[in-house]
Amino acid sequence: MPMPPPLPDLSSLSLADIARLAEEKKLPPVHLWNPDHCGDSEMRIARDGTWYHQGSPIGRPAMVRLFSTILRREQDGSFVLVTPVEKLAIAVDEAPFAAVELKTEGTGAARSLGFRLNTGDVVIASADHPLHFEGGSEGPRPYLEVRPGLDALLTRPVYYELVEIALAEGAEPLGLWSGKAFFALEAGA
Incomplete structure (x- = not known):
């Protein structure tokens, strides 16, 4: 059986490339x-x-x-x-996927956030693929909806990267835009 092609390096792709890859799948x-x-x-x-x-x-x-x-x-x-x-x-155990890498382009309401999952899939956060946060004893649990009913848990490095970007941008409430949708970085938002 032939080996699948190697996964593209997310850092070398534009968000438009990532969106095209997501659509092609x-x-x-x-x-x-x-x-x-x-x-x-x-x-x-x-x-x-x-x-x-x-x-x-x-x-x-x-x-x-x-x-x-x-x-x-x-x-x-x-x-x-x-x-x-x-x-x-x-x-x-928690979520069927893990978001292991983040790519961001733009700022403010023009920002897009692309995520690579542990399966190699790529997803751009938007109203169709929202970020959401649930409260927990260890702090907020960040998720990205991959498909209806199927979420990706954002790994700690990816979550910390999101928080760092949001803090630098200074939105109130703390959050980020992607795909023309705003996502507050707090549980229940």
Whole structure:
């Protein structure tokens, strides 16, 4: 089986390039597939975005990328891997994706924020892909909506980078614009 092409370096891409890459990625229509539940996949996605099968990390990034394209959140909040003929439960510790890299262009209301996920996918924060923050005992938990019902937890370095940019920009309330939408950097905002 041929190896997938290497992932492009986010720092060398413009936000327009990132948006084009995001648009080019065609996902299977998992929302249309409703097979019977077949059991447990014996897979788990850890808080840091690492995928496990039967307790061992999945070492092939191409396999993780493939599985991530058939991931869906059910109405009851559970997660499944779904194909036209089977549906298998998958455990998710916190969020199915991790935002591991940030690219920003522009300032103020003209800013765009592009994120690379642990799966190699790229997402630009916007009204369709909002940033949101939940409160927690360890401080705010920052998330980016990747697909309906599927979020990426922003890694600490990415979150700190967002906060640093927001502090330098001085918006009140503290927050950032991206894709013509404003995102306050606080829980419940």
